[in-house]
Amino acid sequence: MRKKIVAGNWKMNTNLQSGIALASQINKLVKNLPDDSKTGIVIAPPFLHLSSVQGAIDNEKICLASQNCAAYPKGAYTGEISAKMLQSAGVKAVIIGHSERRAYFGETDETLSTKVDLCLENNLKPIFCCGEQLAERQSGNYFNIVQNQLLKGLFGLSPENFERVIIAYEPVWAIGTGVTASAEQAQEMHKFIRAIIADKYGSLIADDTTILYGGSCKPSNAKELFSQPDVDGGLIGGASLKAEDFIEIVKAI
């Protein structure tokens, strides 16, 4: 059975103190969840906060993730943070290829594929983002766009490595805009993604792949989105910055 996951992407929000406070609040609310809750909970604070947040949460119940990692293993890359460093700080997962990284920092499919490899070599779970822009949605070309991102970023992996990846479908037009994809739009794309995974890796692996939806997911729409058969949870931006909202979304699974 594939795992259901709710992941919070804090982006470049909070300072160190308020970030630790947010993590502690989330930790407290997670403790009160029923013991049989099987939903995986992930938080991705800024790099600077990772070590402190690691000490503020129950790492058995909350998986610590980073929002990015370097495309190089080590060396003279001023300002970069390697996968190995993240692993040494207790990080377990890394968001790779968020549309903001693709758009503002010029990350290409090739760079992202290298980052995925570095994560896997360092025992970090990639949360690989894909999704079309508004013009691509409007032109009707969105399946091709997403298929290409997956082909170039992920489908070079061996089946064993592919099984270690989480996918997040995030239509760019829905991120931070308040416009959510409808449950039908999300389901249509998630089903398509699962079908191309099945073509490449077989239906057993496709059935086991966790595919998250991201883009203006909030307590009021999470239940409907998560009730779709191919939507296995969410990657949450804005609503993950309020502990109560984030936990409401966790409870919506």
Ligand code: PGA
């Ligand atoms: P949002 O962001 O929930 O604020 O739309 C989602 C994301 O970028 O992961």
